[in-house]
Amino acid sequence: MLAPARSRFDRMNMHNANKLKIGLFGSNCSSGRAVTMVPERWSGSWPDNLKLAKMADAAGLDFMLPIGRWKGYGGDTDYQGATLETITWASGLLASTQRLTVFGTVHAPLFNPVIAAKEMVTADHIGEGRFGLNIVVGWNEGEFEMFGVKQRDHEQRYEYAQEWIDVIKMIWSDKEDFDFDGNYLHMRGIRGKPKPYGGGRPLIMNAGASPVGQAFAIRNCDAFFLQASRTSLAETAQRVATAKEQAKQQGRELGVYTVGVITCRPTSKQAEDYFHYSIVEHADWAAVDGILALKNITAQNTPAAKFQEIREGYAQGMGGLPIVGDPDHVAAQLADLSKAGLTGVALSLVNYADELPFVCDEVLPRLQRMDLRAAN
Numbered sequence: 096m097l098a099p100a101r102s103r104f105d106r107m108n109m110h111n112a113n114k115l116k117i118g119l120f121g122s123n124c125s126s127g128r129a130v131t132m133v134p135e136r137w138s139g140s141w142p143d144n145l146k147l148a149k150m151a152d153a154a155g156l157d158f159m160l161p162i163g164r165w166k167g168y169g170g171d172t173d174y175q176g177a178t179l180e181t182i183t184w185a186s187g188l189l190a191s192t193q194r195l196t197v198f199g200t201v202h203a204p205l206f207n208p209v210i211a212a213k214e215m216v217t218a219d220h221i222g223e224g225r226f227g228l229n230i231v232v233g234w235n236e237g238e239f240e241m242f243g244v245k246q247r248d249h250e251q252r253y254e255y256a257q258e259w260i261d262v263i264k265m266i267w268s269d270k271e272d273f274d275f276d277g278n279y280l281h282m283r284g285i286r287g288k289p290k291p292y293g294g295g296r297p298l299i300m301n302a303g304a305s306p307v308g309q310a311f312a313i314r315n316c317d318a319f320f321l322q323a324s325r326t327s328l329a330e331t332a333q334r335v336a337t338a339k340e341q342a343k344q345q346g347r348e349l350g351v352y353t354v355g356v357i358t359c360r361p362t363s364k365q366a367e368d369y370f371h372y373s374i375v376e377h378a379d380w381a382a383v384d385g386i387l388a389l390k391n392i393t394a395q396n397t398p399a400a401k402f403q404e405i406r407e408g409y410a411q412g413m414g415g416l417p418i419v420g421d422p423d424h425v426a427a428q429l430a431d432l433s434k435a436g437l438t439g440v441a442l443s444l445v446n447y448a449d450e451l452p453f454v455c456d457e458v459l460p461r462l463q464r465m466d467l468r469a470a471n
C-alpha cells in the first residue's frame with residue numbers, strides 16, 4: 096500500500112493547525128540546558144526521555160529537538176557529559192509516539208552524507224513522516240579533535256555543509272545513480288532507497304547566528320532558529336521580519352523559531368525563588384566558565400559586569416530567553432513571541448518531566464483561549 100503523502104506544507108506545520116508551535120529542547124543531554132547542581136536536575140536517561148516524549152505527545156506538543164553533543168563540559172556536574180545520539184534517540188521516540196515531530200541534530204562534517212541520508216530516512220519511516228533534521232556545522236574544537244577531524248574555518252564549514260545537504264536532498268529525491276563533484280565531496284554512483292516516507296523530505300532546520308550561517312539557513316531550510324532579544328519585543332519582531340523577508344526574496348517560505356527557558360510555578364514568587372535557587376545559588380559555575388572559555392569569553396577579556404551578565408545568561412538555558420513566572424505571565428510572554436511573528440518556541444525546563452505537566456495543564460489552555468493553539 097502506498098504511504099499517505101507527507102507534503103512540505105504538512106511537515107512544516109508539524110501535521111497540525113497550532114499557530115504557535117511548542118517543543119522541548121535539549122532533553123537528550125544530562126542536565127538538559129540548565130547548568131545547575133540541584134539534585135533534581137535532568138538525568139537525560141532513556142527511560143526519562145521516553146516518559147517525557149509520551150507525556151509531550153499526549154499533551155499535543157509539536158516537537159522535540161535534541162542537542163548534538165559529543166563531549167561534556169566538565170565542571171562539578173560534567174554538564175551535558177552523558178548524551179544520547181540524536182538520530183537513534185529520535186528513532187526510538189518516533190516509534191513510541193503518534194504526533195510529535197522529532198528532530199535529529201546532525202554535525203555535517205562528522206557524518207558521511209550517504210549514511211546520514213539513510214539513517215534519517217529510516218527514522219522518517221519509523222515516524223511516518225515526522226522526522227526533522229537540524230543541521231549543525233560544529234564549533235567545539237575538542238569535539239572535533241576527538242574524531243580526528245580538522246575543524247574548517249568558519250565560512251568553509253558552511254560551504255561544506257552546502258555540499259552535504261545538496262547530496263542528501265538529491266538522495267532523497269527521485270535521482271538515482273548520480274555522481275557528485277563539489278569542492279569537498281567527490282562521490283560516484285550514489286543511490287539511496289527507500290525515499291522519505293510518503294514523498295517529500297524531512298523538515299530541515301538550522302540555527303546559524305552569523306551572517307554566513309543565517310544565509311545558509313535561509314537558502315536551505317524550512318525552519319530557522321534565532322535568538323530573541325531579552326529586552327525588546329520590537330527588536331525580536333524586527334529579526335523575525337528580516338529573516339522571513341530574506342527567505343521571501345528567494346521564493347522560500349520560512350518558519351522562524353526561538354528558544355525559551357521556562358520556570359513556571361503557581362505564583363510568580365515561587366517561580367522567581369526556584370529560578371534563583373537553581374540557577375544562581377546552585378549554578379555549576381565551573382561548567383559555565385568552561386563553556387565560556389571555549390567561546391573565548393573570559394574574565395580577562397570581558398569587563399566584569401558584562402562577564403557576570405553573560406555567565407548568568409549561560410547558567411540558565413545557555414543563552415535562551417528566560418521566561419519566569421506564573422501561568423498567566425508565561426502564557427502572555429509566549430503570546431508576545433507569537434505576535435512578534437515567531438512560528439514556535441523550543442522550551443527547556445530544569446527537570447522536564449517533573450515540570451511539564453504543570454505547564455501543559457496551565458499554560459497550554461491559556462494559549463488555546465488566545466487562539467494560538469488548537470484544542471488537544
Ligand SMILES: Cc1cc2nc3c(=O)[nH]c(=O)nc-3n(C[C@H](O)[C@H](O)[C@H](O)COP(=O)(O)O)c2cc1C
Pocket residue numbers: 161162163164200230231232233234235301302303304305306307308309320321354441
Ligand atoms: C536551537 C539551537 C540549537 C542548536 N543546536 C546545536 C547543537 O546541537 N550542536 C552544536 O554544535 N551547535 C548547535 N547550535 C549552534 C548553531 O548551530 C550555530 O552554530 C550557532 O548558533 C552559531 O552560529 P554560526 O554557526 O552561524 O556562527 C544550536 C543553536 C541553537 C540556537
